[in-house]
Amino acid sequence: MTASVNEAANRAPSQSQSEDQSQSENQSSSTGTWATERTQATTALVAATRSLMHAAATTDLPVDDLATARRAIESVTAELSARARDRVLRIPFDLPAQVRAAGPEAEWNTYALNPFGIPVRVTFDDETSRGSFVPGALHEGPPDSLHGGWSAHLMDCMLGGLVQATGARAVTATLELSYRHRVPLDSEVSMEATITRRDGRKIFAEGWIEHDGVRCVEATALFIRVDGISVDGVAS
Numbered sequence: 001m002t003a004s005v006n007e008a009a010n011r012a013p014s015q016s017q018s019e020d021q022s023q024s025e026n027q028s029s030s031t032g033t034w035a036t037e038r039t040q041a042t043t044a045l046v047a048a049t050r051s052l053m054h055a056a057a058t059t060d061l062p063v064d065d066l067a068t069a070r071r072a073i074e075s076v077t078a079e080l081s082a083r084a085r086d087r088v089l090r091i092p093f094d095l096p097a098q099v100r101a102a103g104p105e106a107e108w109n110t111y112a113l114n115p116f117g118i119p120v121r122v123t124f125d126d127e128t129s130r131g132s133f134v135p136g137a138l139h140e141g142p143p144d145s146l147h148g149g150w151s152a153h154l155m156d157c158m159l160g161g162l163v164q165a166t167g168a169r170a171v172t173a174t175l176e177l178s179y180r181h182r183v184p185l186d187s188e189v190s191m192e193a194t195i196t197r198r199d200g201r202k203i204f205a206e207g208w209i210e211h212d213g214v215r216c217v218e219a220t221a222l223f224i225r226v227d228g229i230s231v232d233g234v235a236s
């Protein structure tokens, strides 16, 4: 990721903060320093939380150890919740477009600030986006296979992120998936998305999830531009 893209990623705190937090963030974000430190620290915290989620769901320690671990987690949860926002931190809405403008070497990292989504490193090349990730135990649907709902999440992110990267303010109107082969866990899959057509407010896109040269999931989507709606405080 280029320096300018990194700076953009670390600007703009989220909406819906408590009043005192919002005030101090606005003051600090005028220098950029505080926001950079907070988003970087939050990214590291979220990554550690994902590892914790995996460990909690897969641990095979004795039952007594589980109770000890639960108390430790509850303690950290209480500590973090002592001062909380209503919403998770978000990247600026314009970031994908800035990453795309920075060239094919620049990376946009999805869900770096939210442990519930799947983090994917996405690169843009003209009107195509590419990404890859390794599905794991938390993403299991059929035995040893990626859950179809996660495939939909990934395709919406890949296709929607690409549309967003063109600078369009658009939301998903339809998303259709074709599950052709199971997507195995614990092995890297690659993803691609491309814009196929534009017609007024409509933007059509398609994409796929591929494993070992086989297209396992194919997606087509229709996005509708919602110009005029303010997102992240940025009027479109």
Ligand SMILES: CCCCCCCC(=O)SCCNC(=O)CCNC(=O)[C@H](O)C(C)(C)COP(=O)(O)OP(=O)(O)OC[C@H]1O[C@@H](n2cnc3c(N)ncnc32)[C@H](O)[C@@H]1OP(=O)(O)O
Residues within 6 Å of the ligand: 156, 160, 161, 164, 169, 170, 171, 172, 173, 174, 200, 201, 202, 222, 224, 226, 231
């Ligand atoms: C803000 C950016 C965030 C980026 C995140 C992107 C990924 C996401 O997950 S988005 C979240 C999921 N999507 C949503 O929540 C969207 C919810 N739906 C809506 O807000 C509205 O239905 C919306 C904006 C899609 C369309 O409403 P509206 O602006 O009133 O459009 P409308 O005037 O009815 O239709 C415009 C055209 O699109 C077509 N269209 C609208 N919806 C659909 C649909 N579901 N299927 C097919 N065509 C549709 C209409 O037929 C019409 O076509 P034409 O011009 O040829 O007559």
